[in-house]
Amino acid sequence: MDTDNTARGGQRAGRYNHIAIEKKWQDVWEERGTFVAADSDPRPKLYVLQMFPYPSGNLHAGHVRNYVIGDAIARFWRMKGYNVMHPMGYDSFGLPAEQAAIDRKIQPADWIEQCISTARRQFKRYGFSFDWTREVNTSAPDYYRWTQWLFTTFYRQGLVYRKQIEVNWCEEHGVLANDEVKDGACWRCDREVSKKKMAQWLMRTTDYAQDLLEGLDDLPGWTQRVVKLQTNWIGRSEGTHADFAVPAITDSCPAGEQPVLRIYTTRVDTIFGCTFMAVAPDHPLAEAMAAAGNMSDKLATFQEECASEDVRFKVAEEKPKRGIPLGVNCINPFNGEEIPVWATNYVVSDFGTGAVMAVPGHDSRDHAFAREYGLPVRQVIRPADAAVEVDVQREAYTEKGLSINSGDFDNMDFHTAKAAMDNWLMHHHHGESAVQYRLRDWNMGRQRFWGAPIPMVHCTACGWQPVPDSELPVRLPAEADYSDIRVSPLANDEDWKRTKCPACGGAAERDTDTMTTFMCSAWYFLRFCDPHNDNAIFDPAKVAAWMPVDYYIGGQEHAVGHLLYSRFITMVLQKLGYLQLARPDFAGELPKLGNEPFRRLFNQGMVYKDGAKMSKSKGNVVSSDELADEYGADTARIFGLFGGPADQDLEWTTSGVEGGLRFLRRVYRLAQAVSAAPNLEDSLPEMAENAVRARHRAVAGVSEDLCNWRFNTAIAKQMEYLNELEKLWQQADGNDHSGAFRVALTSFAQLLSPFAPHIAEELWEMFDGPGLCADSEWPIHDPAMLVESTLELPVQVNGKLRGRITVAAAASAEDCLAAARANEDVARWLEGVSVIKEIVVPGRMVTFVVK
RNA sequence: GCGGAAGUGGUGGAAUGGCAGACACGCUAGGUUCAGGACCUAGUGAGCGCAAGCUCGUGGGGGUUCGAAUCCCCCCUUCCGCACCA
Structure with missing residues (x-):
């Protein structure tokens, strides 16, 4: 591959030279401060944020693909008239710098500084429209101070x-x-x-579990996937606390200070089926109970076994259920029944209360344990459908049903039983309904x-x-x-x-x-709003002006951690009054959940090569510098977006990249041919009109696709546009009518600008566009120009395609049917049968149903 | 086990109830060039056919509909979360 296309003799002058073009426009953007976002600007604001990288050496093709998505969005909306803030920075604290420092015997600060300057240079080679005046670096003292x-x-x-x-x-x-x-x-x-x-x-964070959960309802711009992941991570469950007395350890305590075994359950309706108590080996009362039951030594041994077991068994199912009796009984508050207390390895101390009422008839884990140790199994729930057979001795029945063998609570369904039992517990001071979260x-x-x-x-x-x-x-x-x-x-x-x-x-x-x-990355999006403030973490007015982030683009690996912590920090800052995102409505009320930092979230797919995720450790990286040298930043950008939907994984292929280069070369070649032709009035009006129609079609299609983040089809539509223009130019077969093509290519430059901004500027300049293409107003289309005068409609008979007809766009249903019947391919299928139904879908198709 | 996403040519993917395979990659043939991983033209889902055309075809099976890749039910496969959460 030539890296200097003009150097060799005999070349056609002015062949597409990506190296020269890309450098030229990067310098222009930098000199003019094209992408600097002003804090005060009459246009509506749009905050486009991309997750900042950990700068660990060289950017590769995977990073290019990630960042070109947000850049296309930022550039598109900029041209649509928004005051776009599109900042970038470095998440530069963390282990890899330390590892590098140890390996290379240099200081982490020195190493990370090198990485950052490399990353900054490499970012700039791709023409990303970042506002570099807002750059932040989490390991810089003026950042970590805050x-x-x-x-x-x-x-x-x-x-x-x-x-x-x-x-x-x-x-x-x-x-x-x-x-x-x-x-x-x-x-x-x-x-x-x-x-x-x-x-x-x-x-x-658990203080905010409920707020973090409810906030998710306010995020329709997030993918269901991430909302679900966070919902599960927070893990709200509604259940009951119930207290079981342990006479063996309370008898010696003064009245009022007698400890009880508190359990948490979501199935209090099964409490009459509780045949033993299961506590975590490190439950706060375990040792006291073991002492009372003369089981202290055995408990100590068991605790040790469990600690090592935690490491050996990564998957819970593989771990056999084991336990030891603690030699004491506890009392079921509902029926006064005395049941033995066991320490078991299947109850964990950091969820709920670390103690579980074991109901082997209706919980499969308790059932497995009861089988192992020969503990009794009792049925207290029956299916609502009496026809369903249940044998709890064989298998736990875990569905909800009607209570039986439950004293005063018999024949109640789950909700009735739970309400009645919670109420009973509260009334007798033995517990109450309770909510638990999985979040820690x-x-x-x-x-x-x-x-x-x-x-x-x-x-x-x-x-x-x-x-x-x-x-x-x-x-x-x-x-x-x-x-x-x-x-x-x-x-x-x-x-x-x-x-x-x-x-x-x-x-x-x-x-x-x-x-x-x-923690460092949980607030950087706030600092971007006021990055150089030495007196405060940020000016609340500036944050209020830019926040919330309108589009947040990043990898789905941060679906829980980073996004949850960022939501938390924002929520707390708002609660403490350092920040006010939610603006009061006309009545002075704050919207209940107006404190979410990221309005819309987009998770891009990962980049694969040779069947593995592209990463330095896998050794399958394509370096961004080599890519820019050999094919050009614009080509790499085109491929990154064209290869497939942006939210899906992308396989990086050299042939695909070459296809992108071929496209840009064809664009460039046509532009040169057109610009070299004399700029005269069009002498072939029909051809000129076709070019104009093609332009309106492309503008409409590309705009719509960009609004929906469908970059791959947006680029496909530009390729179609190019194919049409090339064909028309060939038909023109001369040079006395380039006017329509000049207009066409000027619009082409604009449509291309979000994807391949450097060549777009070059074309814009070639056709004397005013100012910069990046600053130009996004073209709009005239819907009337999308309407064709004639249409080709498919004709179906009994759902099978049998012919095509050409009709006037305004043709009536009768005319369409008549034209369809007249078509000989269709007529053959209508002979000797009776037509029972005729369907005309205007502008789409004609169907006959026959018998 | 639970939850989520997905399954379309040789490949990446289009089409979200109306012409399956847009746009590319690859491949084949031809042209062009001193040469090129350059460029141009044509072809390219499978089967049958000289052809016009016909049949089949979107993981498998069933259903709704004049019409299904698309909607509904069952099943299979792959990937990704979570996993003794009481």
Whole structure:
């Protein structure tokens, strides 16, 4: 492939030279500040946001495809007259920088700086219409200062607390968030993950579980898929708390302080079928109960077994159900029945209350356990349809039905029984109806160097103290010492740790954990609205002017983590009064759920090559620089959009890229031929009219497809337009009538501009368009020009295509039928049969139903 | 197991109740060029046929309809989430 098409002798002068063209227009856009978004502008605003990358070296074809989607959208709406903000930045804290620093023996800050300048240069080679004046970088002190400010602000509001928790522990990468664990293994190194107890800072996301859930109703612009994923992740369930007394441990306690075994169940209607109690091995009362039942040693052994089991069995189904009796009984509050308490490996301590009323007749897990240990099975629910046979001894009946063997609650359906039983519990002070969420509080800390230091100081006298705002940012030390890679360099840096207590001024120590990068990226879209503010995290007026994000484009791997945390941060900031997204309506009322940051969400597909997702680790990347050198940014952009629907995965093929290049070369060649011809009045009016009609058709089709994010068909329509123009130009067979073609190609440039912006500018210039193509007003079509004077209609007989007729566009149904009957291919099928029905779909087809 | 998405030529994909395969890639033949992974023209779902044309055809089976890739029911396959959540 020539990289310099004009260099060789004998070439036709002016052959499409993507290198020269692309550089030329990138420089022009940069000089003129074409894509800088002004805060005050009379046009309506449109915030187009693309998930910012982790800058880990070179961009590849996968990134190109991802970002060209949002760029096409941003450019399209810009031309449609919107004041578009389309910013970009870098999510630059996190593990890979640290790994690179260890591998290459350089500082993470130096490494990431190189990566960022490479990424910025590579982005610019693709002509993305980013407003570079708004660039943010999460690892820069003037950014993480505000990440830290969020932490201390939330801490002062009581939203951050410290707790000993079991964390996911990877030997190589330390503590992992739940969403960093895949199938029981670390998402980065596939190493098995174990559990470890550690004091961590937690964010009270669970306080907002209900708000986060309800907010989803306000997001019709999100895909059902993501809404469902978040709904499941939050995992609301409605059930009942019920208290079971344990006389063996309460007898020795003073009245009023007697502990009870509290259970959570969604099937309180089955409580009369409860034949034993199952608690987690590490339930808070387990040891007390074991002590009372003389089972302490056995419980300790069991607890150890379970801890190692958690690591061995990644999938719950593979884990055999096991347990030990604790030697004590508890009392069912409804019937006073005494049932044994077991510690079991199938009850987890961090959901509900860590204790389960076991109903083997109506729960398959309890049933499996009861079978294993010979515990009794009792039926308390029967199917509403008496014809259905049920044998709970053989298999648990888990459907809802009517209560039996349940005392006063017999013959009630589920809802009646639950309401009556919840009411009974509340009345007798043994429980109440309850709601549970699967969502857990958010672990903020990582035992890593390359992150925003958690701005907390520990003083032996005053305890934990937040660093005052005036002392933010708490900067990372300039040098990280990686001689001992098992420990965070911060924890080993005595000079850095040593500080004064903000409260008493005495000697104190800094927290050596850094924040999860999910925190850094949970608010960057707000900072883009006011990226250089040194006095505040942002100016609420500027945020109110730009937010919410109108289009958010990114990978579906962030469907839960990043998007949920961003929603949470926005929600809390709004609640604390730092931010007001929802504007009061005319009555001064705030819309209930007007605090969602991302109005519409678009998940692009991934790019595959050789059957695997394109990634550096798979070794199947096509580098963006090579691609731009060899084929050009415009060609790569065209292929990325043309290869298939943007929300589906795309297989990267060289032949497909070449097809894109061929298309642009043909465009360029036609443009050159037309521009070289004398600009004269059209002497062939019919041909000129065909060119005009083709233009209106293309404008209508491309505009509609772009509104619906159908880039592949939009480009197909431009290819059709080009095919028509080429054919007409050939028919013109001369050069005394280029007027219509000049107009056609000027519009062509505009239609091409969102996809292949560099060549579009070149064509625009070639045909003397005013200013820049990127600044031009998107063309509109005249619907009257889409109406053809004659139509070709298919004719069906009994649903089978039998012929085609050509009729005037305005032809009546009678005329169509007459023309159809007159058609000899159709007439053959109408001979010797009786027509029982005639259907004319105007403009679409003619059908005869015969017998 | 539960939930979601998908299944159309040799390939990527179009068509969301009305001409299946737009637009490309690939392939075949011809042309053009000193040469080219350049360009142009024509052809290209399968089967039958000299042809006009006919039959079949959107994972499989059934249904609704004058008409189904599209709507409904059952089944199969693939991919992706979640998974002892009580």
